[in-house]
Amino acid sequence: MRIGSYEIEPVLDGVMKVPATAAFTKTTDADWAPHRDLLDENGMVGMSLGGFLLRGEDRVILVDVGLGHFEMGGRKLGGKMLESMAERGVQPSDVTDVLFSHLHLDHVGWASHEGKPVFANATYRCDQRDWEYWITGPIEATKGVAADFAVKQREAMAPVTDRMTMWSTDGTLLPGIDVQHAPGHTPGSAILIISGGTDRAVLLGDVVHCPVELLDEEWGGLGDVDPELAKQTRNAAARELEGSDTLVSAAHFPGMAFGRLLKGEGRRRWGFSEVLSSGF
Numbered sequence: 001m002r003i004g005s006y007e008i009e010p011v012l013d014g015v016m017k018v019p020a021t022a023a024f025t026k027t028t029d030a031d032w033a034p035h036r037d038l039l040d041e042n043g044m045v046g047m048s049l050g051g052f053l054l055r056g057e058d059r060v061i062l063v064d065v066g067l068g069h070f071e072m073g074g075r076k077l078g079g080k081m082l083e084s085m086a087e088r089g090v091q092p093s094d095v096t097d098v099l100f101s102h103l104h105l106d107h108v109g110w111a112s113h114e115g116k117p118v119f120a121n122a123t124y125r126c127d128q129r130d131w132e133y134w135i136t137g138p139i140e141a142t143k144g145v146a147a148d149f150a151v152k153q154r155e156a157m158a159p160v161t162d163r164m165t166m167w168s169t170d171g172t173l174l175p176g177i178d179v180q181h182a183p184g185h186t187p188g189s190a191i192l193i194i195s196g197g198t199d200r201a202v203l204l205g206d207v208v209h210c211p212v213e214l215l216d217e218e219w220g221g222l223g224d225v226d227p228e229l230a231k232q233t234r235n236a237a238a239r240e241l242e243g244s245d246t247l248v249s250a251a252h253f254p255g256m257a258f259g260r261l262l263k264g265e266g267r268r269r270w271g272f273s274e275v276l277s278s279g280f
Contacts, residue, residue, distance in 0.1 A: 017046050189205055
């Protein structure tokens with residue numbers, strides 16, 4: 001799809017399918033009953049891994065870069081992102097900018113490979129608060145991920161240290177792309193907003209992992225460093241998006257498809273766009 005100057009496409013690195021009540025451990029089958037449309041036929045939550053490809057303004061931009069060659073739970077779930085890019089006619093050397101919504105391993109996996117930056121011509125960008133928490137701070141102080149993940153995150157990011165540019169306030173990152181601090185999931189977690197004229201699309205990073213989290217303000221998140229702050233951030237985003245024309249997606253949405261948060265009688269509703277999600 002196109003928003004302003006940018007053509008936006010998802011580039012999948014892999015897919016992880018998890019039983020709904022195992023992904024969201026504080027939920028029951030009854031909690032999921034009104035949301036069966038967000039599950040597959042086996043009651044599984046399909047969580048995409050990957051990033052968003054933005055082309056325009058003489059730039060080729062990636063927002064998050066998937067899990068790459070790393071494993072999760074002893075399984076190789078990613079690894080296909082470069083193939084997905086090639087199918088769209090994009091090579092790693094074409095990428096001008098890599099923007100990280102946050103620095104969890106499943107968002108930084110393709111930052112480097114075998115000790116070298118994957119996107120050799122790109123400037124890498126992230127929130128300074130996340131960099132200091134995950135990369136340069138004491139590793140024993142990090143929480144919200146397993147200890148081996150924290151080590152792997154540093155391994156992925158070490159080769160790109162000299163090409164990092166960081167932000168610490170809300171504002172414009174690149175023409176038509178703004179960043180908004182969205183703490184809780186991680187200290188520097190960010191929402192990215194792509195706009196042009198009256199059109200707007202929002203990439204939520206891991207503020208939300210599944211659209212269901214936008215529908216009920218008491219729904220829990222996943223892997224949050226500060227669960228209460230993450231809940232406040234998530235609910236504030238939902239209130240702002242509800243009933244608007246803003247197109248919304250996140251890195252783990254099924255197929256990374258876009259949709260809208262609709263007003264409903266008694267509760268919000270989520271609607272994936274059939275046009276936007278076709279072929280994703």
